[in-house]
Amino acid sequence: MQLLVVLAHPDPASFNAAIADTAVAALRGLGHEVVLRDLCAEGFDPLLGAGEISEQAELPPSVEAHCRDLERAQGIVIVHPNWWGMPPAIMKGWIDRVFRPGRAYRFLEGxxxxxxxxxxxxxxAAVVYNTGNTPAARELEAFGDPLERLWRDCVFxxxxELEFHRRLFGxxxxSDAAQRAAWLKEVEQDMARLFPGEGA
Structure with a gap:
């Protein structure tokens, strides 16, 4: 199975990076072909220019490569922090530029x-992992859950037509090293459950 893992965090030593690395290792261990896209590491430009808006637009090679990754993926894993109830700007720009008309969706004739x-x-199947520093109860009471709505309803x-899962770590x-190790174990278990290997 070909799977896509997309990470949006500027710090390669972040817990977000550890989540992405754990997911990739678990999926490859299950025998899957995995493409990892670390948006910050590769310097992905989040700005959607006017010339890219049209469905027929000729895309820069780097954006075209991301579109192909998305189109081929039989499963998707997204990893990013909760910043102001939103993904980091680089992730929002990735959605803007890569979830394209005619590639990710289309409107019916007429x-x-x-x-x-x-x-x-x-x-x-799609899995979204978010990290946060607000206790879950306060987050829900004060803000609701905008990231759930964004990814489940507004994007995927x-x-x-897929099975959607989201998990917030916080x-x-x-958190200490033991807590983070336990969370990463949950990521491994998610990968095995949602993307079982051949013959599983």
Whole structure:
């Protein structure tokens, strides 16, 4: 199975990076082909220019490569921190530039863009891992869960028919090595459950 892991965190020593590395290692250990896209490490440009908006636009080679990764992925793992109830800007820009009309979704004939799009992605499962420093109860009471709504309904819900999972790890700033190891074990277990290897 071909899988895509996308990381958005500027610090290679972050817990987000550890989550992504753990997911990649677990998936490869299960026999899957895995593409890791570390957006900050590769310097992904999040700015969607006017010339890229059209479905027929000629894309820069780097963006085209990301689009192909997304189109081929049978499963997707997203990793990023919760910053102001949103993904980091580089992740939002990745969505803007890579979840493209005609590639990730399309509108039915006669729909000028005002309707509900038809998803085109082949992925059968998607997992989103977020980290945060606000206790879960306070987060829900004060802010709701905007990241759940964003990824489940506004992104994957419009681009694929898939099984969606999301997990929030926190409070990260107060966690010790043992807690982080336990969380990473949960990531390994998620990968084995959602993307079992051949013959499993």
């Amino acid at each position: 729909d000028g863009g005002e309707g509900v799009p038809q998803g085109l992605l082949p992925a059968k 819900g419009l681009c694929a 409070v990260v700033c107060l």
